Amino acid sequence: MGWILRLCQKDAEWIETRVINRRDKDGNTPLHLAAYENNLQAIKLMLESSKINVNIENKTGLTVLDIAALHNNRETERMVKRQYGGKRSVSLVKIKTTSDLLASKLSWRESRRTKKIRFYSWISEERRNALLVVATLIVTATYQTVLQPPGGVSDGGGQNGGTGTSGTKAGSVVMDEVYFIWLWLWNSAGFYFAIEMMIRLLSLGQESVFWYFPLFVPLLLAYSVAGDVIKPNARAYTIAGVGAIVVLIIWGLVVWFWEWVQSKRTKVRGPKSGLVWEGFTRVDQARGFAPNRYGIR
Known part of the structure; x- marks a missing residue:
C-alpha cells in the first residue's frame, strides 16, 4: 500500500485501480480477503486508496459488507458502511454484462462522444x-x-x-x-x-x-x-x-x-471510395495494371 499510494508515473492511477481491485480465482479482492480474516489494520490501509471499490462482488455474490456482517465483524461493518459507502449485494444495482452493453442501442450521447x-x-x-x-x-x-x-x-x-x-x-x-x-x-x-x-x-x-x-x-x-x-x-x-x-x-x-x-x-460509398476501401488508389491498380513509370508500352 505504501508503494501504491506513492506512485507518480504517468499511468499511476490506472496501476493503483488495477492492483487494489484485482481478483483471485474466487473473485475476491484483497479487501474481501482482509474482511474474511477480520484484519482491520489491512482494511484501514486499503481504504486509504481513493481508487478502491468497496462494492465489488465475488463469485458467490458477496461484498465486503456482506462478509463483515456474515462474520459479525461490527467494527469493520460500521467503518465500511458509514465512512466509505459500502453496501450489501441485495441493495446494489445489477450491472449489465459486456454483451448486454454492446447489444444495447447506441445513445445520442455515446454516438457524439465516439x-x-x-x-x-x-x-x-x-x-x-x-x-x-x-x-x-x-x-x-x-x-x-x-x-x-x-x-x-x-x-x-x-x-x-x-x-x-x-x-x-x-x-x-x-x-x-x-x-x-x-x-x-x-x-x-x-x-x-x-x-x-x-x-x-x-x-x-x-x-x-x-x-x-x-x-x-x-x-x-x-x-x-x-x-x-x-x-x-x-x-x-x-x-x-x-x-x-x-x-x-x-x-x-x-x-x-x-x-x-x-x-x-x-x-x-462511391466507386472511388470503394477502391480506397479495398486498398487501391487508382482504377489501373484495381484492374491489375502496374504503374507505367518508365514510359514502356
Missing part, C-alpha cells in the same frame, strides 16, 4: 499545437479589442459629471451604438469559439473538460465585466451579447447538419 474521439484521434501532435497557437492568438486579439476598443473610451468628462447620457460615463466607448453592437457581436463570437476550441484540443475528446473550467471561467467573467464597463448603454450590450450567442448556435447547427450530410454520404 465521433468526437475518432475525429480528434486523427489530429497529429504538430497540428494540435498549431491549432492551439491559432486559438490563443484569437483569444488574445479579441480580448485586446475589449481593453482598447477602436476610437478609444470616454474619460468621464462629459455631461452630468460623467454619469449622464450614453457614451459620457468614464470608460465607455465613444463609437456609435450600431458600430459597438456589430463589433461586440463578432468579437464575442470569435472569443467564445476560440476558447471552446482550446478546451476541446486540450481534452482531445477523451477526458472530462471540467478540470479546464478554472482556467477559462475567470477569463470569461473578466471579458463580460470589461464589456459591461465599455458599453455605450445597456440595450446595445444586451443586443450584441444575445447576437453573439445566436451566431454560435447557428454555427453549431450548421456543423451538425454538415456532419449529418457527410454521414449519409459515407453510407453510400
Whole structure:
C-alpha cells in the first residue's frame, strides 16, 4: 500500500485501480480477503486508496459488507458502511454484462462522444499545437479589442459629471451604438469559439473538460465585466451579447447538419471510395495494371 499510494508515473492511477481491485480465482479482492480474516489494520490501509471499490462482488455474490456482517465483524461493518459507502449485494444495482452493453442501442450521447474521439484521434501532435497557437492568438486579439476598443473610451468628462447620457460615463466607448453592437457581436463570437476550441484540443475528446473550467471561467467573467464597463448603454450590450450567442448556435447547427450530410454520404460509398476501401488508389491498380513509370508500352 505504501508503494501504491506513492506512485507518480504517468499511468499511476490506472496501476493503483488495477492492483487494489484485482481478483483471485474466487473473485475476491484483497479487501474481501482482509474482511474474511477480520484484519482491520489491512482494511484501514486499503481504504486509504481513493481508487478502491468497496462494492465489488465475488463469485458467490458477496461484498465486503456482506462478509463483515456474515462474520459479525461490527467494527469493520460500521467503518465500511458509514465512512466509505459500502453496501450489501441485495441493495446494489445489477450491472449489465459486456454483451448486454454492446447489444444495447447506441445513445445520442455515446454516438457524439465516439465521433468526437475518432475525429480528434486523427489530429497529429504538430497540428494540435498549431491549432492551439491559432486559438490563443484569437483569444488574445479579441480580448485586446475589449481593453482598447477602436476610437478609444470616454474619460468621464462629459455631461452630468460623467454619469449622464450614453457614451459620457468614464470608460465607455465613444463609437456609435450600431458600430459597438456589430463589433461586440463578432468579437464575442470569435472569443467564445476560440476558447471552446482550446478546451476541446486540450481534452482531445477523451477526458472530462471540467478540470479546464478554472482556467477559462475567470477569463470569461473578466471579458463580460470589461464589456459591461465599455458599453455605450445597456440595450446595445444586451443586443450584441444575445447576437453573439445566436451566431454560435447557428454555427453549431450548421456543423451538425454538415456532419449529418457527410454521414449519409459515407453510407453510400462511391466507386472511388470503394477502391480506397479495398486498398487501391487508382482504377489501373484495381484492374491489375502496374504503374507505367518508365514510359514502356
